[in-house]
Amino acid sequence: MRGNAPGAHPYMANALPETKQAMLAEIGARSIEELFHQIPADHRFRGELKLPAAMRSEAELKRHLLGLLRRNRSCEENLSFLGAGCWQHHVPAIVDEIAGRSEFLTSVWGTSSSDHGRNQAWFEFTSQLAELVRMDFVGLPVYSWGCAAGHALRMASRLNGRREVLVPRATCPERLSVIRNYCEPEQMESHIKVTLVDYQPGNGRLDLADLKRKLGPDIAAVYIEVPGYLGTIESQGAEIARMARAAGAEMIVGVDPISLGVLAAPADYGADIVVGTTQTLGIHMFAGGGLGGFIASRDEDRYAREYPTLNVSITSSVKGEPAFGLSLLHQSSYGLRDKGKDWTGNSTYLWAIASAVYMSALGPAGFREVGELILAQSHFAAKRIASVPGLSVAWPGGFFKEFVVRFDGTGKSVAAINRALAAKGIFGGKDLSAEFPELGQSALYCVTEIHSAEDIERLVGALAEVVRP
Amino acid sequence: MTSNIKLPNYHGARWDEPVVMEMGVPGRRGAVFPAPAPAVAAAVGDAASLVPASMRRQDRPALPEMTEPDVLRHYLHLSQMVLGMMGISLFGTCTMKYNPRLNEWLQMRPELAELHPLQDESTMQGMLEIVHGLDLILRELSGMDQFVFQAAGGADAAYTQTCVTRGYFAARGELEQRNEIITTIQAHPCNPATAATAGFKVITLPLEENGYPSIEALKAALSPRTAALMTNNPDDMGIYNPQIREWVRLVHEAGGLAFYDHANFNGVMSKIRARDLGFDACMFMLHKTFGGAKGGGGPATGAYGCTAALAPFLPGPVVVKDGAGYRLDRNRPQSVGKVREFLGNLQVVLKAYSWCRAMGAEGIAEASDLSVLANNYMDKKLGQIRGLVRSHPKNTAHRMEMTRWGMGPLKEETGVNIFDVQNRMTDFGVDAFWLSHDPWVVPEPFTPEAGELWSKEDIDTWIAVIQRISDEAYSTPELVKNAPHKAAIAKLAPENLDDPAVWATTWRAYQRKRKGKAAA
Ligand SMILES: Cc1ncc(COP(=O)(O)O)c(C=O)c1O
Numbered sequence: 001m002r003g004n005a006p007g008a009h010p011y012m013a014n015a016l017p018e019t020k021q022a023m024l025a026e027i028g029a030r031s032i033e034e035l036f037h038q039i040p041a042d043h044r045f046r047g048e049l050k051l052p053a054a055m056r057s058e059a060e061l062k063r064h065l066l067g068l069l070r071r072n073r074s075c076e077e078n079l080s081f082l083g084a085g086c087w088q089h090h091v092p093a094i095v096d097e098i099a100g101r102s103e104f105l106t107s108v109w110g111t112s113s114s115d116h117g118r119n120q121a122w123f124e125f126t127s128q129l130a131e132l133v134r135m136d137f138v139g140l141p142v143y144s145w146g147c148a149a150g151h152a153l154r155m156a157s158r159l160n161g162r163r164e165v166l167v168p169r170a171t172c173p174e175r176l177s178v179i180r181n182y183c184e185p186e187q188m189e190s191h192i193k194v195t196l197v198d199y200q201p202g203n204g205r206l207d208l209a210d211l212k213r214k215l216g217p218d219i220a221a222v223y224i225e226v227p228g229y230l231g232t233i234e235s236q237g238a239e240i241a242r243m244a245r246a247a248g249a250e251m252i253v254g255v256d257p258i259s260l261g262v263l264a265a266p267a268d269y270g271a272d273i274v275v276g277t278t279q280t281l282g283i284h285m286f287a288g289g290g291l292g293g294f295i296a297s298r299d300e301d302r303y304a305r306e307y308p309t310l311n312v313s314i315t316s317s318v319k320g321e322p323a324f325g326l327s328l329l330h331q332s333s334y335g336l337r338d339k340g341k342d343w344t345g346n347s348t349y350l351w352a353i354a355s356a357v358y359m360s361a362l363g364p365a366g367f368r369e370v371g372e373l374i375l376a377q378s379h380f381a382a383k384r385i386a387s388v389p390g391l392s393v394a395w396p397g398g399f400f401k402e403f404v405v406r407f408d409g410t411g412k413s414v415a416a417i418n419r420a421l422a423a424k425g426i427f428g429g430k431d432l433s434a435e436f437p438e439l440g441q442s443a444l445y446c447v448t449e450i451h452s453a454e455d456i457e458r459l460v461g462a463l464a465e466v467v468r469p
Numbered sequence: 470m471t472s473n474i475k476l477p478n479y480h481g482a483r484w485d486e487p488v489v490m491e492m493g494v495p496g497r498r499g500a501v502f503p504a505p506a507p508a509v510a511a512a513v514g515d516a517a518s519l520v521p522a523s524m525r526r527q528d529r530p531a532l533p534e535m536t537e538p539d540v541l542r543h544y545l546h547l548s549q550m551v552l553g554m555m556g557i558s559l560f561g562t563c564t565m566k567y568n569p570r571l572n573e574w575l576q577m578r579p580e581l582a583e584l585h586p587l588q589d590e591s592t593m594q595g596m597l598e599i600v601h602g603l604d605l606i607l608r609e610l611s612g613m614d615q616f617v618f619q620a621a622g623g624a625d626a627a628y629t630q631t632c633v634t635r636g637y638f639a640a641r642g643e644l645e646q647r648n649e650i651i652t653t654i655q656a657h658p659c660n661p662a663t664a665a666t667a668g669f670k671v672i673t674l675p676l677e678e679n680g681y682p683s684i685e686a687l688k689a690a691l692s693p694r695t696a697a698l699m700t701n702n703p704d705d706m707g708i709y710n711p712q713i714r715e716w717v718r719l720v721h722e723a724g725g726l727a728f729y730d731h732a733n734f735n736g737v738m739s740k741i742r743a744r745d746l747g748f749d750a751c752m753f754m755l756h757k758t759f760g761g762a763k764g765g766g767g768p769a770t771g772a773y774g775c776t777a778a779l780a781p782f783l784p785g786p787v788v789v790k791d792g793a794g795y796r797l798d799r800n801r802p803q804s805v806g807k808v809r810e811f812l813g814n815l816q817v818v819l820k821a822y823s824w825c826r827a828m829g830a831e832g833i834a835e836a837s838d839l840s841v842l843a844n845n846y847m848d849k850k851l852g853q854i855r856g857l858v859r860s861h862p863k864n865t866a867h868r869m870e871m872t873r874w875g876m877g878p879l880k881e882e883t884g885v886n887i888f889d890v891q892n893r894m895t896d897f898g899v900d901a902f903w904l905s906h907d908p909w910v911v912p913e914p915f916t917p918e919a920g921e922l923w924s925k926e927d928i929d930t931w932i933a934v935i936q937r938i939s940d941e942a943y944s945t946p947e948l949v950k951n952a953p954h955k956a957a958i959a960k961l962a963p964e965n966l967d968d969p970a971v972w973a974t975t976w977r978a979y980q981r982k983r984k985g986k987a988a989a
Contacts, residue, residue, distance in 0.1 A: 009828075009832055009835070011566070011567045011569070011827065011828075011832075011921070011922065012832075012835065012836060012839060012921045012922070013922070013923070013924030013925070013927075014839050014842065014843060014921070014924060014925055015835055015839065015921075019924075019925050020839075020842060022925065023842050023843070023846040023925060024842070026846055026849055026850070027842075027845045027846055027848075027849050027867075028849075029845070029867070032838045032841065032842050034867070035841045035842060035845050035867045036740060036841065036867075037866065037867065038703075038708070038709040038711065038866050038867065038868070038869065039709055039711070039737070039740060039741060040711050040714075042714070043711075043713070043714060043741050043745075043746060044740060044741060045739065045740060045741055045742045045745055048830070049609055049610065049739055049830040049833070049834075050609055050830075051606055051609055051610075051825065051829055051830040051833070052602075052606075052825075052826060052829065053829055054826070054827065054828055054829025054830075054831060054832050055826050055827055055829075056827060056832075058569075058571050061571065061823060061826060061827055062571055062575075064826065065571075065575055065599075065819070065822075065823055065826075066575070066578070067595075068595040068596075068598055068599055069575065069578055069580040069581055069595050069596070070580060070595065071594045071595030071598070072580040072581070072584055072592060072593055072594065072595040072596050073588070073592035073593075074579045074580050074581075074582075074583040074584055075579075075583045075584065075585050075588075076579040076583040077579070078592075080585055080588075082585040082587050082588065084587060085586075085587075085810055085811070086585060086586050086587070086810075086811065088583070088585065090502075092499075092500050092537075094537060094540060094541045094544075096577065097541065098541070098544040098545070098548065100573060100577070101545075101548040102553070102554075102555070103548045103549065103551040103552075103553040103555060104548055104551060104553065104764070104765060105553075105568065105573070105762045105763075105764055106553050106554040106555075106565075106568055106762055106763060107551050107552075107553030107554065107763065107764075107765040108553075108554070108558065108560050108563050108565065108763045108765070108766075108900070109560065109563075109901075109903065110551070110552050110553065110895070110900055110901055111891050111892055111895055111901045111953070111956075111960070112958075112960070112961050113481075113892060113895060113953045113956035113957060113958050113959065113960055113961075114481070114551075114552040114895035114900065114901060114953070114956050114957070115550075115551050115552060115553065115765075116550045116551070116956070116957040116958050117486070117546070117547035117548055117549065117550030117551045117957065118547065118548075118550075118551045118553065118765050120486065120488065120547055120550075121544065121547045123488065123974075123975075123976075124488065124489045124490070126974050126975050127488070127489075127490050127975045127976035127977065128489070128490070128532055128533075129975075130975035130976065130977045130978075131530040131531045131532055131976075131977065132530050132532075134528075134530075135975075135977075136974075136975055136977045136978040136981065137974050137975065137978065138974055138975050139974070140766075143621035143622070143625060143767075143809050144621070144809050144810050145810070146807070146809065146810050147621075147809055154666075172810075174807055174810040174811060175810060177806035177807035178806075178807045178808065178809060178810060180806060181632055181805065181806055181807065181808060182666075184635075184667065184668045185635055185639060185644070187635075187639055187644040187645045188635070188644075188648070188667070188668030188669075189648070189668065190668045191668065226524070233520060233521055233524050234524075235521035235523050235524050237523075237524070238523065260526065260530065261526060261530065262516075262517065262520055262525070262526055263520060263524055263525070263526055264523070264524050264525060264526050264527070265526065265528075265530075268527075269523075269524075284577075284582035284583065285582070285583060285584060285585050285586070286576070286581060286582055286584065286814070286815060286816045287581065287584040287585070287586050287588075287593065287596055287811070287812065287815045287816075288585075288586030288810065288811030288812050288813070288814075288815065289768060289813065289814040289815045289816040289817065291621075291809070291810060291811065292768075299969075299973075299974075299975075299978045299981075301969045304969065304972070310766075311972075311974045312974060313966045313971075313972045313973055313974050314488070314973050314976075314979050315961060315962065315964045315966060315971075316961075316962050316964070317958045317959040317960060317961060317962060318959050318960055318961070318962050319958070319959040320962075321485075321958040321959065322487075322488060322958075323958050323961055323962075325961050325964075325966050326966065327966040327967060327972040327974060328966075328967055328972070330967070333624075333658045333659060333661075333662030334658055334906065334907065335907055336907075337658045337661040337662055337671075337673070337907075338661035338662055338664065338665035338671040338673070339665070340658070340662050342662070342666045343624050343627075343628065343658075343659055343662035343663050343666055344624065344662075345622045345623055345624030345625065345659050345769075346621075346622035346623060346624070346756060346763070346766050346767040346769035347621070347622060347766055347767045347769070348621070348766075348767045348768050349764060349765045349766030349767050350762075350764030350765055350766075350767065350768060351764075351767075351768060353544075353765070356489070356544070357540060357544050359532055360489050360499060360532070360533050360535060360540045360543070360544075361499035361500040361535075361537060361540045362499065362500050362532070363493070363497075363498065363499055363500075363532045363533060363534045363535065364529040364530050364531070364532050364534065365498060365501075365529075365534070366498065366499065366500045366501065366502065367530060367532070368526075368529075369501065369502040370502050371516075372505070372516035372517060373502050373503065373504075373505055373516070375513075375516045375517075375519045375520065376505035376509050376510065376513050376516040376519070377505060377509060379512075379513040379519050380505070380508075380509040380512050380513050383512055383513065384512075397519070398519075398520075398521055418589070422589060422591075422592070427585065427588060427589075427592075430587050449502055452506070453505075453506040453508050453509050
């Protein structure tokens with residue numbers, strides 16, 4: 001047989017017949033089939049699996065997969081202005097080098113000594129993030145910003161026993177859908193009601209009159225985002241926190257941490273719990289696969305004891321070396337199963353290491369620079385776009401990297417405009433028309449440090465052309 | 470048993486690497502960004518002034534200030550102090566496999582790394598074809614009708630099951646009535662935990678002598694309140710519940726759904742199919758069985774598949790093939806919405822698809838064969854080592870792809886516990902083994918799993934290491950209790966990290982608590 005068989009499979013050492021025989025002999029079994037005798041005969045699948053033929057050769061497999069990937073059109077070869085929950089930022093090359101190291105990539109659960117370096121990298125992730133948000137307790141990452149917000153709202157509800165939370169109406173619909181699932185449908189006894197708070201039509205910020213109406217003794221938490229989904233920088237954070245505190249509710253703030261070199265740290269305007277994305281800290285978009293989230297708070301017993309995450313703490317070895325161990329493991333689902341705090345599992349830990357490298361590379365000056373560059377370019381883009389006849393920007397000041405462009409004056413739909421832009425190699429902003437009908441035909445444009453002034457002029461030129469009557 | 474195998478004379482790297490927060494020199498830079506172009510600056514003025522005054526950052530975040538090469542070297546040093554499967558890792562319940570470097574290379578291609586999830590479908594045809602291709606492969610392996618990849622881990626797929634369960638019974642007006650989920654004490658903790666988080670009451674069945682719960686216990690738990698059964702099979706003791714078909718039948722009879730946590734799929738791939746056993750849904754771990762890298766804990770994917778009856782409730786959108794192309798079906802009025810934003814960790818989906826294409830049906834069947842062969846080979850050899858017992862000793866059947874063992878006798882006779890053994894293993898460049906989830910049903914438990922990756926020689930070396938440690942426990946127990954001796958650092962000091970005065974999950978907290986310095 002072997003003469004004609006394709007080469008032995010490169011991933012499987014024991015596939016050689018003589019190896020199998022030697023192992024069977026040691027076991028004292030006649031055949032491999034015999035080893036499966038725990039499975040009753042009528043459970044067994046006896047058909048033939050109809051799967052595509054194997055490609056054992058890496059060269060062949062690579063050709064096939066590259067062929068498929070080449071059918072994608074990336075944001076690298078096109079000019080993209082998409083954001084809305086996943087953002088294109090510059091990823092320093094050293095971040096990719098470290099995140100790709102086999103030692104980090106293939107690690108699982110070792111001991112604190114054998115995996116010391118990785119545990120330290122995790123601690124450096126939480127420690128650096130802690131400086132950006134100015135909070136003393138940070139857990140290891142969760143799946144995404146939406147998942148982090150969901151967990152945080154549940155934490156708040158457990159803390160004060162209340163069962164309603166206030167969330168901005170201008171929240172990313174993807175994130176809001178995740179939050180609603182975490183808060184459970186109303187048929188469940190432990191359901192947490194999600195009530196939306198309006199934004200002010202004039203500036204996109206939270207409508208404090210509406211907040212006041214909805215705040216009361218049943219509210220577990222007030223959740224806001226800075227910057228908000230529609231790009232605006234919520235400037236009433238301190239007042240919202242004061243109102244939340246007066247009503248006995250927790251104040252939860254969602255942030256995009258790449259903004260924190262230029263925007264105030266959430267602790268400074270009264271956040272009790274901070275959540276957000278980690279994707280903007282050095283992670284590629286991967287069609288959404290780059291998402292990650294975090295939860296942070298003051299280092300107080302009452303908050304710490306509600307974390308669903310794994311938590312890494314600095315400690316020391318028996319020889320006095322700095323070392324890292326898990327803290328508060330028992331309260332997790334690994335410790336308490338259904339009595340644990342929500343649940344935990346494999347998450348986005350490799351990205352935590354990538355983000356640690358990113359934060360070390362940027363340092364305080366890098367965060368300020370990237371923040372200022374984004375602010376300047378996004379405002380420049382907004383100005384230039386607003387100069388195109390028929391186009392306007394909903395709230396032309398007070399945003400970070402995203403802003404709402406309104407197309408009602410063109411008589412064309414965003415869908416049609418985006419199609420025309422795509423033909424010119426430009427991915428226009430996310431269509432908001434269905435999600436926020438009150439904004440008319442509108443789109444959320446995202447401008448970051450990866451864009452150049454020429455890119456922005458190219459967009460403006462293309463927009464002018466495609467909206468021309 | 471004495472072995473003539475030469476043990477690795479390993480020594481881990483020791484860099485005495487400071488915490489990054491202590492590194493750097495004010496003024497050094499690791500990444501710089503250009504100033505805004507003159508035209509930009511002229512149009513918008515001072516960038517800082519674009520932030521409302523009340524929201525401007527006043528302080529400088531206390532991050533390290535380092536050059537680019539210094540950052541690189543620091544993290545390279547840390548990477549070298551991670552054993553992370555560089556030697557031999559038979560880490561049970563996690564199915565340690567080769568993670569082909571080709572797939573890592575492919576994920577970094579701009580056609581994936583620089584893809585935005587909201588791009589028009591026409592610009593993502595290759596990626597959507599991969600998603601659909603893996604969907605079809607998993608359907609064939611399970612008999613299910615539709616897979617989605619939104620869940621960002623195995624536990625998240627269990628959570629997806631609880632959401633789908635809610636959606637399904639809500640549509641039938643039965644959700645208030647059906648508020649209980651049944652699981653077993655040997656089911657992975659994520660099953661009871663996600664069920665509870667989703668708002669269900671959890672009933673946990675205990676094990677009987679054979680290593681699985683009795684049919685009578687299941688019958689007693691079933692009622693008109695039953696929403697679902699969530700269980701894995703084989704469990705991570707390597708025991709296959711031969712009554713599982715009957716279990717599913719009984720659950721259906723009571724009106725509930727049956728979810729198969731197929732995380733332990735490696736030993737049974739191609740041998741059984743979840744749908745054939747009657748299950749309504751199942752999940753596969755792409756970061757485990759399907760060759761995705763673990764990354765120390767993700768990014769991961771729990772591929773969730775179900776029958777056509779449950780498919781309308783799946784989190785959306787769902788990738789469908791339409792004529793010549795692929796599109797995202799967003800028009801799913803009964804969908805439970807999102808369990809996580811966007812379509813999931815698609816780079817992990819790519820890796821799993823690539824793995825399946827590299828293996829083919831024959832390779833997948835072979836991998837299942839080899840993983841069960843390797844485990845039983847290992848079982849045989851472990852049985853010859855002093856101080857070890859196999860879980861449920863009365864159940865003498867060949868186990869599946871892993872076996873739960875215990876070192877209870879070794880501990881009683883020598884005082885060496887299972888954590889000491891873990892530490893000592895790493896002195897040989899061998900990763901510590903997985904112990905067991907809580908609660909421990911076997912004293913001093915450990916759970917090795919060789920899968921199809923590790924060669925007979927690797928397994929022999931691994932066994933020789935365990936043999937050596939057992940010998941040491943009986944002859945020089947202090948050597949084991951004080952291990953490791955050759956790792957990056959010594960073992961942890963016995964500090965109570967659950968004490969608020971002690972724990973410090975950030976450098977800020979550490980400064981405040983331990984160094985007596987107020988946080989900035
Ligand atoms: C049987 C079983 N189910 C579920 C899980 C949870 O998977 P994850 O850690 O990816 O959330 C695991 C983890 O290995 C498992 O072994």
